[in-house]
Amino acid sequence: xxxxxxxxxxxxxxxxxxxxxxxxxxxxxxxxxxxxxxxxxxxxxxxxxxxxxxxxxxxxxxxxxxxxxxxxxxxxxxxxxxxxxxxxxxxxxxxxxxxxxxxxxxxxxxxxxxxxxxxxxxxxxxxxxxxxxxxxxxxxxxxxxxxxxxxxxxxxxxxxxxxxxxxxxxxxxxxxxxxxxxxxxx
Amino acid sequence: xxxxxxxxxxxxxxxxxxxxxxxxxxxxxxxxxxxxxxxxxxxxxxxxxxxxxxxxxxxxxxxxxxxxxxxxxxxxxxxxxxxxxxxxxxxxxxxxxxxxxxxxxxxxxxxxxxxxxxxxxxxxxxxxxxxxxxxxxxxxxxxxxxxxxxxxxxxxxxxxxxxxxxxxxxxxxxxxxx
Numbered sequence: 001x002x003x004x005x006x007x008x009x010x011x012x013x014x015x016x017x018x019x020x021x022x023x024x025x026x027x028x029x030x031x032x033x034x035x036x037x038x039x040x041x042x043x044x045x046x047x048x049x050x051x052x053x054x055x056x057x058x059x060x061x062x063x064x065x066x067x068x069x070x071x072x073x074x075x076x077x078x079x080x081x082x083x084x085x086x087x088x089x090x091x092x093x094x095x096x097x098x099x100x101x102x103x104x105x106x107x108x109x110x111x112x113x114x115x116x117x118x119x120x121x122x123x124x125x126x127x128x129x130x131x132x133x134x135x136x137x138x139x140x141x142x143x144x145x146x147x148x149x150x151x152x153x154x155x156x157x158x159x160x161x162x163x164x165x166x167x168x169x170x171x172x173x174x175x176x177x178x179x180x181x182x183x184x185x186x
Numbered sequence: 187x188x189x190x191x192x193x194x195x196x197x198x199x200x201x202x203x204x205x206x207x208x209x210x211x212x213x214x215x216x217x218x219x220x221x222x223x224x225x226x227x228x229x230x231x232x233x234x235x236x237x238x239x240x241x242x243x244x245x246x247x248x249x250x251x252x253x254x255x256x257x258x259x260x261x262x263x264x265x266x267x268x269x270x271x272x273x274x275x276x277x278x279x280x281x282x283x284x285x286x287x288x289x290x291x292x293x294x295x296x297x298x299x300x301x302x303x304x305x306x307x308x309x310x311x312x313x314x315x316x317x318x319x320x321x322x323x324x325x326x327x328x329x330x331x332x333x334x335x336x337x338x339x340x341x342x343x344x345x346x347x348x349x350x351x352x353x354x355x356x357x358x359x360x361x362x363x364x
Contacts, residue, residue: 083351091351091353091354106349107347107354108344108347110347111348111351112346112348112350114351137353143351144353146352147352
């Protein structure tokens with residue numbers, strides 16, 4: 001069975017030996033999850049899979065998330081990945097640029113999805129935080145972290161989300177490598 | 187004239203919505219199209235020179251406005267029959283994708299304060315109204331100077347674009363509550 005058509009669990013199980021640590025991390029963080037609500041967990045898996053840009057992972061994660069999330073939550077997680085894909089670049093530019101003038105100029109970028117997603121706002125913000133961690137925008141990480149803490153989310157929960165993001169991202173990279181690596185015996 | 191932040195007036199008028207026999211006219215009120223932005227634009231008289239170009243111009247951008255949840259509603263003080271005759275008569279108006287309001291009793295134009303005192307017809311005025319019925323943009327030109335529909339689209343875009351990401355917050359500013 002090609003990697004493309006596998007659903008998430010078999011995909012994880014098929015990870016090569018060199019990625020054993022990732023497989024076990026996925027097992028404890030996702031399969032044995034005890035720190036996040038199902039919505040928080042699967043929204044994180046989905047939005048982070050999308051941010052990782054692995055076809056196989058995104059396809060499998062979307063299918064898996066569909067079984068775990070409401071229609072609205074699924075769309076909200078996709079929205080978080082979509083909008084952070086834009087904001088992480090834009091605001092990272094602002095905070096990396098030595099010219100501070102850019103931080104005072106209006107963005108003129110639509111991001112109404114941040115307001116209209118319809119799910120619990122702390123969950124949506126956690127997904128934004130996870131994607132920002134993957135895309136590496138420091139300003140975004142700090143501001144979303146601040147927002148979720150103001151909404152009562154603990155640092156432990158934030159760490160749990162970031163662990164999931166880290167492992168999902170790594171798995172995506174391995175899956176991509178496996179797809180293009182020649183397996184035939186020498 | 188009503189301005190920014192004021193409520194668009196209540197009204198109920200007949201509108202010309204189509205050239206298809208039996209389906210030409212509908213009643214439209216200030217409560218029609220709930221949840222949408224409205225782009226109301228008025229012109230002095232049907233069958234005059236500047237107007238068809240402008241009206242067709244808005245028509246060409248109808249899908250852009252629709253994508254931004256905005257309903258275009260054109261209007262003048264002409265009756266719905268004059269609107270129909272004009273649409274049947276003028277090539278650029280035949281396939282107009284939005285309604286033409288007939289403000290025959292001048293109830294909308296008077297309440298808006300755009301009834302020209304000398305001519306007794308509507309001035310060339312455009313209003314962008316948000317889903318709560320509040321006027322957010324007013325654009326009026328004199329007599330024969332046509333409007334720029336792209337400019338109205340630009341303004342709608344700007345009105346709808348808010349920096350909602352906490353990344354945008356500056357020290358000392360109020361928190362955004364979403």
